Amino acid sequence: MFNLGNFLSLSTFGESHGIAFGGIINNFPAGLDVDLDAVQHQLDRRKPGQSTIVTQRKESDTVKFLSGIFEGKTTGTPIGFIIENDNQKSKDYEHLSTAYRPSHADFTYDQKFGIRDYRGGGKSSARETVNWVVAGSLAKQLLPKTVEITAYVSSVGEIFCEKPYQDLDFSNIDSNDVRCPDSETAEKMISKIKEIKKEGNTIGGTITCVIKNLPVGIGEPVFGKLQAELAKAMLSINAAKGFEYGSGFFGARMTGKEHNDLFNEDFTTKTNLSGGIQGGISNGMDIYFRVAFKPVATILRPQESIDKDGNPLILEGKGRHDPCVLPRAVPIVESLASFVLADLFLVNRMRRI
């Protein structure tokens, strides 16, 4: 209960300033030649300190696999892994042991559990996502090699990448620090983030993810709809505030005549406003969705707040924080999507006699 996935299942642990993060992937099929470089590559894309527009916390983020892989192949038994925390500056957080930071989970954790590890947000830290990147980038390898899962930053604040995804060259995504494939827009985004950072402020944005070449038939008809599983995974990301796929919120303005995707004779459709999913099941067209991220709550400016007894105090943001979470969230979105797809892909093997 409360794992990621249905059949393929990820259980995780770890707190921001604990000893390590880690997880266990259950029911991973045997016989996969694991590409560990691909896993580390995604970890590196999520890693702090990789550019000037992300947090400067230092973490090597090296994953160590403890089981389930033998002589380079998965054995079908549980895959255990850990990522040690190099950088446990707990001292930085002692002033927060009784303070409630605005728009953080300090108050809710205290209320729910009666106790919390206050160091760096404890369990509520987005560092948890390091586990998801490990699991998701392994799960990706279960899908047919032709499946492409690509996320990119499609807006930062009011700066939008106006081009539809079809007109973008995805090979450009990692060519700039913000991970927007349109270089002109990327430049504007980067300047904006730098400006915001200088002010000790933070900024939100959106990520678009595109899945190509997924086989037809992935997704379950009632409570395991592909879009529902994707939405759940995306809304598990700490800063995510919204999810839309295909025509999304814009589609809610349209009429049926405009919105219906007429078929071609090869079973592709002419418009794909549906976003590659019908009745919860992939139809072979591109799946595309967008995730909204709020601005990071930790700002490096004084803020009024209260402590656990309701006494007012002034918080002075310290530490090394992201002015904009978007560039580092790109591999997280890809990894979660990969895990969801791999899970439903495996399940689909059992849906016909």
Place this chain on the structure above:
Amino acid sequence: MFNLGNFLSLSTFGESHGIAFGGIINNFPAGLDVDLDAVQHQLDRRKPGQSTIVTQRKESDTVKFLSGIFEGKTTGTPIGFIIENDNQKSKDYEHLSTAYRPSHADFTYDQKFGIRDYRGGGKSSARETVNWVVAGSLAKQLLPKTVEITAYVSSVGEIFCEKPYQDLDFSNIDSNDVRCPDSETAEKMISKIKEIKKEGNTIGGTITCVIKNLPVGIGEPVFGKLQAELAKAMLSINAAKGFEYGSGFFGARMTGKEHNDLFNEDFTTKTNLSGGIQGGISNGMDIYFRVAFKPVATILRPQESIDKDGNPLILEGKGRHDPCVLPRAVPIVESLASFVLADLFLVNRMRRI
């Protein structure tokens, strides 16, 4: 697997033109004095034929409880229920046995399962939601009586209810056929739907849902976040294309300084852009979210399509269909939200020693 809920669990069955819909609710606590009228009331709000702007299919939609309730109280054992289909005009659908309707699940079901019940969409029919309304309106009764869960139509096509939810009088929601509490906007929406209906067309829109007085502490920290569970439930609705909560997609345009919810000394917050949830856990403020619905795919106009062999054909929409799914989706959204909350509310009882 693939049920609704984690601990409190709903399993359902039924096809559009089969004998009956129904479900089983597992792990429902014992000792509840069931208010069956409240259940039937929500069913009536979802029922076809209740106004001129919804489908004229005739269904009594009467639920029959088969177990788990004894002398008016829940017994703690599984609650089985059925809703018989009165209106099985299978003949209406024979012409569709090999046709693939645009933006329906005909093609994907055939590809996934190699077989499908083509009558009225079979399992992919939105009639499945009748089960959710039964289960959700029962689950609602597990929550403290002070909890209010209210949904309303906040847009139809390009017509938006511009007032924030705080300025609306929710007691007006059912005073008009479209279920928008702002009577002026409601009128415009109704005219729009009538116009669209006359054209044999359909139209999309959005529903806003507001949850008041939920206790603090509901929701799980990692993979059972309250917003993730809500998103999953909402994206399970057949026509849903998007979900956002709190500041949502608009929040992605903001800076941290603007977006952070500063605390009052009583632990409420000044702004609630967070939408009542921090770190996946309710914080006692109002929870509010919005769901986007695409226009209904069945239009009563000729459309080009193909059959299962890829041969072109012209579809003539027949039967009794909704020009706009929004008014009937209001109780569905409320019911799903109720079920998600009741599930996490029960789970929360076990989270402290």
Place this chain on the structure above:
Amino acid sequence: MFNLGNFLSLSTFGESHGIAFGGIINNFPAGLDVDLDAVQHQLDRRKPGQSTIVTQRKESDTVKFLSGIFEGKTTGTPIGFIIENDNQKSKDYEHLSTAYRPSHADFTYDQKFGIRDYRGGGKSSARETVNWVVAGSLAKQLLPKTVEITAYVSSVGEIFCEKPYQDLDFSNIDSNDVRCPDSETAEKMISKIKEIKKEGNTIGGTITCVIKNLPVGIGEPVFGKLQAELAKAMLSINAAKGFEYGSGFFGARMTGKEHNDLFNEDFTTKTNLSGGIQGGISNGMDIYFRVAFKPVATILRPQESIDKDGNPLILEGKGRHDPCVLPRAVPIVESLASFVLADLFLVNRMRRI
């Protein structure tokens, strides 16, 4: 949670004197030509009134499928079914509304739930097993046709079928009322049950189940071991007190040298004391296990007991009850074993890349 099965999943409902029993089977693969006669045949073997040595309660036990089967084939969507209760003599039970019958669940239900449907034991009635027979005999059809799952009565009280299962002719099982394939032993068992019945008493016994031709590889290595799943299913039967497989409790007396199953060169083993399972996974040899059943608790003789306030009373057993549950439990054991095997068989499809 608390369903039968892991991937293939059965949820059930129903009380002894309620309107109906029934269930939903989720994730049943599409495309099976359902043999409904085979289902009804197993129901008939479980049915009351089929011989003089079982209860004379009258129930037609006819199953009605409500969904998931279309034109004779499974569609891959949830299979809903009900079995109506013909015989709801609630009046018979009013004297029991506050009494606690010895070795029944009256006291524990009241303590757990604070309420119980006292009519015929309510949810604790073994009539629940009618659901399992439906689900299990359908699930059986998912396995390769060569798989044989056969249960028989191997002891009644002190009367044991001494022959090993290999020396028995299973085609004789249904040739007598007690379902023991050895006709001489069967006769003794039947006389014993008749004698016991005359005294208003009841008697226990054991059932042996043999599974032949199961493919190698079924069962999961850690917490889904084949024997563990079988044990759980069998101990779910109301009167079951024990489970052993292969050498079982007798094997606990042996040494490794005696107990080890040496291989033949074709990977079969010479002795099969292991009972067809190694490390939780089927090895292609026969699987055999034994289930112990206590005597039915309802006896037709006066018994001392107490009511819910602890006041002493004399219970006079009434109604129509089984003097020995064994003959009717044979199809139940077969059905549960079938369901467990079908579930793990499907899961096994996903265990290799």
Place this chain on the structure above:
Amino acid sequence: MFNLGNFLSLSTFGESHGIAFGGIINNFPAGLDVDLDAVQHQLDRRKPGQSTIVTQRKESDTVKFLSGIFEGKTTGTPIGFIIENDNQKSKDYEHLSTAYRPSHADFTYDQKFGIRDYRGGGKSSARETVNWVVAGSLAKQLLPKTVEITAYVSSVGEIFCEKPYQDLDFSNIDSNDVRCPDSETAEKMISKIKEIKKEGNTIGGTITCVIKNLPVGIGEPVFGKLQAELAKAMLSINAAKGFEYGSGFFGARMTGKEHNDLFNEDFTTKTNLSGGIQGGISNGMDIYFRVAFKPVATILRPQESIDKDGNPLILEGKGRHDPCVLPRAVPIVESLASFVLADLFLVNRMRRI
């Protein structure tokens, strides 16, 4: 899926000669003052090398908690832990890389997964149980302090502890190497094991477990029956061949008149042949059950076997192995029982409004 527990959930990993074993406990309630010594105490009771009648493999078996505990208290977030393997003598096993040992899982793993870690049995090693002891001895601390869960060795080969558990002094259990509380029987068991060990042979036996003072109401009515959950857990132990509770297999020989537990006026029963469970739910009386263990399959004598191509070979047992698994299985049985009870105990909190 395929975790231990329903709500309280254990996921594990580790292979005999891998880097480490470990696990994640999900949904552990917050606020428990963890007694880590109690955990280590149970680990030490399971540890190899603790006496002359168990394996001499050297493992410190020290558990390291990586998360979920803060300043000595559980935080309600996932508890991650690892136990490093000190003693990875993989060289010992190279001769087994293609051999199939009799009554081991070598053949079934190869067939199921197409690959296996052959070092010390890989995942099929009973060293996995080290994880269960950690989780179970933590879970024990969730139960009321008055609950006592005590296992002991009740037979070794043909040597039985004849006294009923009520006549035994449980404080003697750890006073001898074999963990039988009757010192006379213990001596005989120890001599027997030494004799068997000298022969390079192994021997089976049984463990009896007694649970005292469990509150009434624990266990679920249909598929989560207390005895079914216990049976599943026990049959997950590698060498377990059988499970019986209360009157068990002997009860199958009795009549209802003999077997029924008559009530006292304080709701206790006079006989408790039921073994403390009615209808799947604890009734406040002692719960007692027995588990049968086959003799360890690895014997230190030459055995005929085959390799993966079916070629005959002679196996020479090497390494350090248990002549009798029973003494070390005592804490395993207690730990599994603890975990099952803690899980159902938590669940029970949600079963009334």
